[in-house]
Amino acid sequence: MTQKKYYLPAGLTFSVLLISFFIFNNSAPDPRDAYEQELIAMYAQIPEAIIVESEGDNRPDRPDLAAIQNYFNIMDPALGHVPVERLRTAWEQTRTMQENSIRESNALYWQTEGSNMGGRTRALMYDPNELSGNKVWAGAVTGGLWYNNDITDDQSAWVPVDDFLSNLSVSCIVSDPNNSQVFYAGTGEAETARVIYRESSGVGMGILKSSDGGASWDYLLSTESFKYVTDIQIRDEDGISVIYAGVASGIYKGVTHQSEPANGLFRSVDGGQNWEQVLPLIPGLDETYAVSDIKIQGDGRIYVGSMETPELEGGATIFYSDEGTTGTWTTYEDVKTLIENQTTENIPGRVILAIAPSDTAVVYALFAVGYENGFVYYKGRYIYRTNDNGQTWQQVNLPDYDYATLAWHALIGGVDPIDADHLYVGGLDVWSTMNGGASWAHQSDWALMYYGGGDDYVHADQHVQLYKDGSVDEMLFGSDGGVFYTANASSSNPVFEEKNKNFSTLQFYTCAISPVAGDNRYIGGLQDNGTLFFQGNPLDINDMIDGGDGAGCFWDVDEPEIFITSVYYNRYTVFLNGN
The missing domain is CATH 2.40.128 (Lipocalin)
Structure with missing residues (x-):
């Protein structure tokens, strides 16, 4: 049998070999294999003792390993981390499903069991549209927005606005002085976004806006990179409602959530569509101040208190301006310098401001001071007062040396509408002074929580104190235990009432x-x-x-x-x- 032999041309042979080389040497790595190797590397970081302890028939529950497993389940293999930046997209899809009633086909339904206790509440606002003046809005840091049609009625229950808001960590709420139908709510809790002995914070997604008195809420896309909105105030500037928003950054689950384009005080003249950062840079740094508090005095002057950044920079500073624009701010940092010169308690923290409506020259400032003891803790160590519109400041007495031992997250003040010397402050409990801080009265006792409450009971850790417009007696208090109310704030011995019926915001x-x-x-x-x-x-x-x-x-x-x-x-x- 004769065998025939065939020969490829030399050029064609070379081409085949070259193609084969590139196929076998440049094939893309298998994404599944790469993901597996990444999981193995992460798993290897778990101490061996923990793994051994979690094996066997009588192994204990391991919530820490369950958390790791949950992290693996929701991590994007392509990114190597949980894609929190997709939350807004997920919310939009959820909203679409809700509107199309797709979720009605799901056989799994949830119902609220109800609660007459509240969780941490930082935002309170009297509704300017309610004729009775008794409707109140509240924002909980992990429970979203709520309203109560009559805060004076013990049987009036709180109503949730929408469980499908883009973010349920509400830190502040305000109405437009030129259009009472327009509300703004800030999200994210910067006060607890730090490395501390517990994690109970919530990362925000900017600012929510309502144009119909709170009936519906829209998400301001221009603010989606504001991770923590600490405060919002609106000033009437020649008929234009100019918005000022305090923005900060924070740490949660070991990750720094940086607000973009920066921390600072952001100003908008077009209803929140565009923003300009107006505060100066921290001296010596290419970084703006983080804002803790904003107040607008009756004469129009804007006061701003700073808070420390995640790098512990820029705290304990006060700014004021009559224009509110870039380059117009006067800076007061004497207390910051005083703190930095201390031996141990030497970390400048956040500033809380309280303006006197009856005297535009008077403003109080409460300062948190940090110290290291494993974590960085903060206490309320100074209270200052200005009697000349912020030009000079004088120290006043503290209610008690340890009145605010958790000042990193619990520190607040409010001034009587007709008496500049009558000031309420809060740290752990509620305190008041009738003489501008010369002496103080201890008004509430949080420990009554363990004994059924009572006339002096306000839950521990004070976050907001708000007088009702036109009243010296009606006042609201927001705490770690929700909302409290008094009808005799002008008294030397006010009686407090818990107002948490159906306020299901417990954490x-x-x-x-x-x-x-x-x-x-x-x-x-x-x-x-x-x-x-x-x-x-x-x-x-x-x-x-x-x-x-x-x-x-x-x-x-x-x-x-x-x-x-x-x-x-x-x-x-x-x-x-x-x-």
């Missing part, structure tokens, strides 16, 4: 459900509201079975009469049959 860290089929009971650990035991009725302070910041909780599946609660510093309580 649950953990929850454990009864393992018994059909048993609708649960226990939950909460931020600053202890551990609560739900047994069928709306939660209130009498359902608290453990105190402080409630942490992990456990309900025994094998012996359901046993459950365990915990508090910080690894303190545990074992309950048998609920006792």
Whole structure:
């Protein structure tokens, strides 16, 4: 048999070899293999002791490993991290689904069990459109926007605005003085966005706007990179409603969330469509000041208090301006210098301002001062007052040396509308002075939470104090326990009332459900509201079975009469049959 041989031309042979070389040497890496290697590398960072401890038949619960697994589940393999920048897109898709009623086809439904307790509340506003003057708006840092049609009525319940807002971490709310139908709400809680002994913060998504008195809310796309909006004020400038927004950055879950284009005081003359940052740079740095508080005095002068950046720069500084534009600000930093010259408590913190409506020359400033002790803690160490429109400042007495031991997140003040010497302040509790700070009265007692409340009860950690327009007696207080009210603020001994009916804004860290089929009971650990035991009725302070910041909780599946609660510093309580 004759065999025929065929020969490829030399040029063609070379081309085939060259193509084969590039195919086998330049093929793209398998994304799945790359992702697997990345997961293996991340898993290798977990201490071996933790992995061994979590194996075996009698292994303990491991919420830390569960959190790691959850991180892996929602991490984008292409990015190597959780894509939080897609939250707005996800919200838009959710909103579309809601509007198209697609979610109605889902057999899984949720219902609120209800609560007559509130969570941390930083935003309060009396509705300027309500003739009675008793309608109030509130913003909770993890519970969104709410309104109460009659804050004076104990039976008037809070109503949630919309569980599908673009962001439910509301830090401030304000109405337009030229158009009472226009509201703005800022999102993100900068005060707790720091490395501290607990994580209970919320990253924001800029500013929400309503043009119909709060009936509906739109998202200002121009502010989507404002991670934390600390305050919003509006000034009438020749008939134009000019918006001033305080913007800061913060740390959450070990990641710095930087506001863009910068921290600072942002000014808008077109209803929030465009913004200009107007504060000066921090001396020696290519970075603007972070804003803690904004106040507009009756004469139109704007006062701004700063807070420290995540790098601990730029705190304890006051600015004022009559124009509100770039290059017009006067800076006061004597207290900042005083703090920096101390031996231990030497980190300038945030400034809270309180203006006197009856005297435009008077403004109070409360200063937080930081010190390192494992974490950077802050206390309220100075209160100053100006009697000449901010030109000079004088120190006044403190209510108590430790009146504000958590000043990094709990510090506030409010001045009587007709008496510049009558000032309320808050740290842990509520204090007041009738003589401009010469002497003080301790007005509230947070510890009454453990004894059913009472006339002196306001929950711990004060965040907002607001007089009703035109009244020296009606006043609202926002705290870690929601909303409180007094009808006799001008008294030397005001009576406080809790106003949290259906204000379901509690911050649950953990929850454990009864393992018994059909048993609708649960226990939950909460931020600053202890551990609560739900047994069928709306939660209130009498359902608290453990105190402080409630942490992990456990309900025994094998012996359901046993459950365990915990508090910080690894303190545990074992309950048998609920006792």
